[in-house]
Amino acid sequence: MKHPVDVHVGKRIRHRRWLVGMTQQQLAEKVGIKFQQIQKYETGMNRVSASRLWDIAAALSVPVSFFFEGLSDANNVAEADYQSDVPVDILKDKEALELVRSYYAIPETQRRRLFELARVLSDVA
Numbered sequence: 001m002k003h004p005v006d007v008h009v010g011k012r013i014r015h016r017r018w019l020v021g022m023t024q025q026q027l028a029e030k031v032g033i034k035f036q037q038i039q040k041y042e043t044g045m046n047r048v049s050a051s052r053l054w055d056i057a058a059a060l061s062v063p064v065s066f067f068f069e070g071l072s073d074a075n076n077v078a079e080a081d082y083q084s085d086v087p088v089d090i091l092k093d094k095e096a097l098e099l100v101r102s103y104y105a106i107p108e109t110q111r112r113r114l115f116e117l118a119r120v121l122s123d124v125a
Contacts (some may be wrong), residue, residue, distance in 0.1 A: 001044075002045065003044070003045040003047070005071065006044040006046075006048070006076070007043075007044030008044075008046050008068075008071050009041075009044075009048055009053070009068070010041050010042045010043055010044040010048075010069045011042070011044075012036075012050075012066065012067040012068075012070075013041055013042055013056060013060070013098065014042040014066065014067070016043075016060045016062055017038075017060060018094075018097060019058060019097055019100065019101065020060060020061070021101065022036075022038060022059075022060070024038040024042075027056070027059055028057035029057055029059070030055075031052065031055045031059055032055070033052075041056075085090065096116075
């Protein structure tokens, strides 16, 4: 049976990998394992050891603590995904991840203008 913490950590691995545009194969190669093992970690089927999590964090350029963010209680991982209309964990929303990746692909001056436009539009809504 999957432990809720393992599922949470696996989801955080998958979302960070996706955010940086890395495939399971690429992450596996950086960590020195088979991509099937990454699949098992991401689904929570296999637990990630501390040393392996350290290697994954380095490969994904995040601190190890990143994988535990949003985990308020090991017995209550299935907390509400949304408070009002804003996701508690933005990494759970694939559309938001795509938006963030696209946003950072825009040159900085244009990105600032887009940010200001979004701020104005959100105040109108």
